[in-house]
Amino acid sequence: MTELDWPEILLRLGAATLAGGAIGLNRDLHGKPIGLKTLGIVGLSTATVVLLAVQFAEPGRMTDATSRVIQGILTGIGFLGAGVIVHESDRFRVRGLTSAACTFLAACLGIACGVGQWKIVLLALAVAFVLLTIGRRIERWLHRALGGKEDPHRPETTPPAGPRNSG
Template structure:
């Protein structure tokens, strides 16, 4: 059984690493950023940590593994539907929302497995990332020479009124 410190370290490092990769992509003007890849790192680490937990306690079965694989495959289709918009050709939007749907599925898997410490840790990290991620991106853009407001996923920033 993994200790709290192991769970926090594993999920935290995965989130941090994903966020750094996302920051690089965002600074390069690519349609993905710190929050989105931080969430993807957190999501995948959450499922792997629960798999490690299952393996250590010999609780995983082939059927369980197939169910988890099916859920993660299916959620990919949902995520694609969130991203694809016919009304705005050549614009990538909704990546963070798709990543959040993937995270919700991963947390659902872990909750279904009854691994409450992993769920609590993943939720805490996700809420921090979603709450301060945008401000962190803006600060890092200013600090590292990017624009003051990168806009969501490289799209042009909107005025405060949203017009």
């Protein structure tokens, strides 16, 4: 059995909460239906459950029980992510997929924090912020460069140039 000391537990739970909260802050700043508190709690809760599983494992070894705990977390997070997705019946559009994916990411970061994999946490968080920050611009550029179809309902697409109606 692995016995973690208080500072290590605080570090793992705190890092998971901060990582999830940082992803949530990005969603919140973009006016999305999930934010800092929700994803911070997702990170904290997943790290808590993983820490519990790790406590009963041999040092440096992943057990079947720990693996099943992680599988259960990720299955459950799918339901939470589905709750973030909002269907607009008048336009047959699905919204909230990125926020649902961020929920899944916050859970994965919580798992990585729970097992103390700091390099993975830092790199995943960095890549996520790059993707969340410039991903839409890259997507639009690739659509234009490759002749893809732009979504006319997306507010991020630039309207055609022409005279403005000031009525």
